[in-house]
Amino acid sequence: MNIHEYQAKQIFKKYDVPTPKGIMVESVKDAVEAAKELGGPVWVVKAQIHAGGRGLGGGVKLAKSLEEVETLADEILGMTLVTHQTTAEGKLVQKLYIEDGADIKDEFYLSVVLDRKLEMPLIMASTEGGMNIEDVAEKTPEKIITVPVDPAIGFQGFHGRKLAFGLGITDKAEQKNIISFAQKLFKVYMDNDAELIEINPLVRTGSGEFIALDGKMGFDNSALYRQPEIAAMRDLSEEDADELEAAKYGLSYVALDGEIGCMVNGAGLAMGTMDTINHMGGTPANFLDVGGSANAETVAKGFEIILKNPNVKAIFVNIFGGIVRCDRIANGILEATKITDVNVPVIVRLDGTNAPEAAEILKNANIKNIIVGNDLGDGAAKAVKAAKGEL
Amino acid sequence: MSILVNKDTKVIVQGFTGKEGTFHAEQCIAYGTNIVGGVTPNKGGQEHLGKPVFNTVEEAVKSTGATVSMIFVPPAFVGDAVMEAAEAGIELAVIITEGAPVKDMQAAKAHANKHGMKTIGPNCPGIITAEECKIGIMPGMIFKKGNVGLISKSGTLTYEGANQVCNEGYGITTAVGIGGDPIIGLSYKQILPMFEADPETKAIVMIGEIGGDLEIQAAKLIKEQITKPVVAFIAGQTAPKGKTMGHAGAIVSGTAGTAKEKMEALEAAGVTVVVSPADIGKAIAKVLG
Numbered sequence: 241m242n243i244h245e246y247q248a249k250q251i252f253k254k255y256d257v258p259t260p261k262g263i264m265v266e267s268v269k270d271a272v273e274a275a276k277e278l279g280g281p282v283w284v285v286k287a288q289i290h291a292g293g294r295g296l297g298g299g300v301k302l303a304k305s306l307e308e309v310e311t312l313a314d315e316i317l318g319m320t321l322v323t324h325q326t327t328a329e330g331k332l333v334q335k336l337y338i339e340d341g342a343d344i345k346d347e348f349y350l351s352v353v354l355d356r357k358l359e360m361p362l363i364m365a366s367t368e369g370g371m372n373i374e375d376v377a378e379k380t381p382e383k384i385i386t387v388p389v390d391p392a393i394g395f396q397g398f399h400g401r402k403l404a405f406g407l408g409i410t411d412k413a414e415q416k417n418i419i420s421f422a423q424k425l426f427k428v429y430m431d432n433d434a435e436l437i438e439i440n441p442l443v444r445t446g447s448g449e450f451i452a453l454d455g456k457m458g459f460d461n462s463a464l465y466r467q468p469e470i471a472a473m474r475d476l477s478e479e480d481a482d483e484l485e486a487a488k489y490g491l492s493y494v495a496l497d498g499e500i501g502c503m504v505n506g507a508g509l510a511m512g513t514m515d516t517i518n519h520m521g522g523t524p525a526n527f528l529d530v531g532g533s534a535n536a537e538t539v540a541k542g543f544e545i546i547l548k549n550p551n552v553k554a555i556f557v558n559i560f561g562g563i564v565r566c567d568r569i570a571n572g573i574l575e576a577t578k579i580t581d582v583n584v585p586v587i588v589r590l591d592g593t594n595a596p597e598a599a600e601i602l603k604n605a606n607i608k609n610i611i612v613g614n615d616l617g618d619g620a621a622k623a624v625k626a627a628k629g630e631l
Numbered sequence: 632m633s634i635l636v637n638k639d640t641k642v643i644v645q646g647f648t649g650k651e652g653t654f655h656a657e658q659c660i661a662y663g664t665n666i667v668g669g670v671t672p673n674k675g676g677q678e679h680l681g682k683p684v685f686n687t688v689e690e691a692v693k694s695t696g697a698t699v700s701m702i703f704v705p706p707a708f709v710g711d712a713v714m715e716a717a718e719a720g721i722e723l724a725v726i727i728t729e730g731a732p733v734k735d736m737q738a739a740k741a742h743a744n745k746h747g748m749k750t751i752g753p754n755c756p757g758i759i760t761a762e763e764c765k766i767g768i769m770p771g772m773i774f775k776k777g778n779v780g781l782i783s784k785s786g787t788l789t790y791e792g793a794n795q796v797c798n799e800g801y802g803i804t805t806a807v808g809i810g811g812d813p814i815i816g817l818s819y820k821q822i823l824p825m826f827e828a829d830p831e832t833k834a835i836v837m838i839g840e841i842g843g844d845l846e847i848q849a850a851k852l853i854k855e856q857i858t859k860p861v862v863a864f865i866a867g868q869t870a871p872k873g874k875t876m877g878h879a880g881a882i883v884s885g886t887a888g889t890a891k892e893k894m895e896a897l898e899a900a901g902v903t904v905v906v907s908p909a910d911i912g913k914a915i916a917k918v919l920g
Contacts, residue, residue: 325873356813356843359737391734392741433734462706463732492877496869507811507877508785508840511866512908515890518869519907527870529877560790562756562770592790593770616791617909 241459243473244288246337248455251432257424259452262339264288271313274338275306282341285312287333290478292456293323299333302341309338324372334477342451347441348407349373350422352429355388361429363387363422365403369441395426414448421450432470433463482545489541490531498523499627501546501555501584503539505530505564513558516616522624525552534564539572544580554585556623558616561592570598574605582609585626589613632831633760633805634780634822635723635749636699640764643691643721644669645712646703646728648679655703655727655768656680662765667695688712688719698722701757701766709753710735717746725766726752726816736814743816750816754878756786756808767808777802779915780826782819783838784811784845784878785866788908792836792864795912801919804832811840811878819849827857834860834919836911837902841867842881842888850896860918861902864911865890 246264253259263274275283287299294300299321303309313336322330347369355362365385368376376383385406387399400419409415421442429437436458443453464471476484486493492507496514500522504510507529514524526549528542546552559569569590576582586609590598602610611626613619625631636642642659646652647669657680660666668683668691675686685691688700700721704712709731716724717739724743731753743750751758757767761774773790775797783789789808796803807822809815819837826832835857839846846865853861868890870876894904903914 354733354737354813357848359740359814390741391737430734433732435733460733462730463734465707466732494871494874494876496871504787506785506787507881508783508838508866509787509791509908511840511870511876511881512785512788512791512864514869515866516907516909524869527876560787560794562786562790563768591794592773615909617907620907620909 241461241464241470241474242290242478243457243470244290244335244475245286245455246288246335247473248437248457249452251428251457252452252455255424255428257421257428257452258449259455260340260342262337265336265338266334268310268313268317271336271338272306272310275303275309278338278340283309284339284341285309285316286337286339287316287319287321288335288337289321289326289331289333290475291321291323291325291331293325294321297321297323331478342443342453343445343447344443345446346444348444349376349440350425350442351436351438351440352425352434353436358388360388360390361426363389363399363403363426365407367407369443373440389426391430395423411448414444417448417450433460433467434458435460482548486528486541486545489538491538491542491545492527492529492531493545494527495549496524496526497551498525499551499553500623501525501549501552503528503530503542503546503555503557505534505559505561509558509560513556513616513620516620517556517624520620520624522620522627525549530564534572535568536572536575539569540576540579543576543582547580547582547584552584554587554623554626556613556619557586557588558613558619559590559592561590561594565594566590566592566598567594567601570601573602573610574607577607585609585611585631587611587613587619587623587626589616589619591615632829633763634825634829635805635807636758636760636764636766638663638763639665640699641665641667641695641697642699642701642766643667643688643695643697644701644703645688645716646705647671647684648674649703652703653680656701658771659701659765662771663762664764664766667697688715688721692719692721699766700724702726702728704728706730706732710739713739713750714742717743717748721748723749723751725757726750727755727757727768729754733813736812740814740816751807752810752816754812755810756789758805758807760805761803769806769808773797774806775802778804778831778833779836780804780829780832780834781806781836781838782822783808784840785838788838788864788866791908792838792911796836796915799912799916801915804829811842811881813843818845820845820852823849823852823857827859832859834862834915836915837861837863838908839863839865839893840878840881841865841870841876841890842878844888846893847896850893850900850902853897853902854900862911862914862918863897863902863904864908865893865897865904866908868906
């Protein structure tokens with residue numbers, strides 16, 4: 241789960257991680273009030289959406305007067321922001337963060353992530369603040385400092401020194417500031433079951449303080465049950481409506497831009513099914529994992545979500561029953577044809593637990609549009625043909 | 632021969648009396664797995680599925696001599712259960728539960744390492760030595776005995792792969808589902824050498840997916856240490872960037888962890904890489920002649 245910048249900064253403040261003062265608003269009027277309250281003389285008007293690259297997309301602007309705050313707030317609020325991290329359609333800006341301008345001497349990068357190879361959190365830092373860190377990693381990897389921190393011992397002095405020296409910070413007071421900043425940030429990461437914290441840029445001010453000018457946080461979904469305050473920060477309007485609807489029924493759904501709807505059990509097989517369709521010259525319209533507890537209702541729901549997509553020309557149901565019983569899926573398909581108007585060919589491949597029973601159910605139902613796939617390859621081939629109108 | 636588990640392996644079940652634990656333990660017993668008991672706190676002294684129930688793993692190990700634990704406890708208690716097993720002297724913990732917090736798994740795995748306990752999973756189908764011992768939730772009937780070792784991040788692709796291998800007239804020695812979470816136990820790097828050392832295993836199927844770099848590490852190891860033929864499939868060639876595809880670990884971040892990168896590394900290591908999982912069986916038939 242991801243949160244907004246203003247929410248990340250609320251968490252930072254709780255841990256005494258230095259951030260500029262700011263106020264989240266949802267109207268132009270409140271934006272001006274917020275600016276008055278902050279006092280100025282310089283403000284930053286920032287679009288709040290769950291995507292990076294907001295500045296380049298025109299969603300972050302500097303204001304030098306209250307009039308300018310008003311003009312910019314009016315311009316940014318309600319705009320559709322397209323960045324390298326959004327879809328081509330972009331994201332609607334519904335919230336703004338009005339923030340005090342900072343005295344920026346130079347910019348750094350700082351993040352905490354899980355290092356899957358070392359199996360522990362890793363603090364990453366760079367002098368190349370404000371840049372896309374992936375570009376830095378590719379072009380100048382020597383400019384990235386990595387400090388793994390074993391949670392069993394926690395953040396120690398040597399971790400901090402490695403960071404400060406690595407960033408070329410020589411002033412003793414500044415060293416103390418950056419080490420304290422990183423130590424607090426590591427605590428934020430551990431205490432809140434974060435998956436990622438990224439501060440880009442982290443700025444050094446003229447007086448040698450380090451301040452989080454931006455803040456991005458992502459959390460481990462499996463741990464939200466014990467982080468009620470974090471869970472409450474979820475902004476559903478930032479998430480895909482179909483994915484959310486699917487999740488309510490235990491379905492894992494991701495929309496793609498192809499023509500063949502897929503309904504599969506298991507994430508690996510679901511990806512493998514998409515790959516097979518692609519390999520055979522077709523295009524998958526979605527990723528859909530029906531999960532381990534699929535039943536008639538969830539399958540019917542799956543059909544409904546897939547068919548909402550107007551590009552879908554055929555559906556490939558590919559089930560290898562382990563825990564999922566194929567007869568239940570077959571009944572789900574029958575159910576779906578009653579509830580929803582399934583107006584495209586449906587290729588069904590059911591294998592594994594109770595597959596013969598399932599085949600019998602489908603055969604007896606005798607529904608037009610349902611075509612049996614004998615195995616994964618055969619099913620995918622038929623789906624590709626059906627989508628092209630050749631079946 | 633096989634790897635890690637066989638018909639003599641003594642297995643206990645943590646979370647034995649719960650709904651999932653009961654259902655799958657029953658299936659495992661029916662398959663022939665030597666389940667010697669289970670653990671459910673406050674139910675010690677009772678009998679369940681004809682086997683003794685203990686309050687702690689320590690008591691269960693002392694009383695039964697179990698070396699492997701199959702873990703079905705709810706996600707919030709997985710870390711605790713793994714650490715308890717490690718301290719009780721369990722040699723291998725097979726963690727089936729889905730949805731354990733990453734932070735808990737990080738601590739639990741570090742603790743397991745400290746005590747020399749191997750782990751498989753979490754969020755995985757488990758391990759099966761065909762026609763001998765099933766520790767997990769896979770449909771046992773598709774795993775016919777044979778000479779192909781299988782290792783996979785994905786549950787259903789494990790079934791798909793095993794089924795194709797068997798349909799081609801071959802069979803499975805041992806199949807291991809390692810799971811697709813960000814932190815997992817045994818991985819390709821540890822399991823591939825076990826298959827290399829197992830005289831019965833003649834070829835290996837390796838199924839990976841986008842995210843992380845375990846498959847890249849595996850490619851390096853295969854080049855250096857594995858002489859047996861390996862057939863590999865990497866799921867997610869068509870997955871969009873930056874989206875989590877079902878498994879928490881299955882995400883392409885930036886340019887890292889793509890299927891293409893992994894397939895190229897494996898091919899360079901001499902592995903037969905198939906672009907569709909529908910070709911796994913045929914590829915095995917080809918390498919085994």
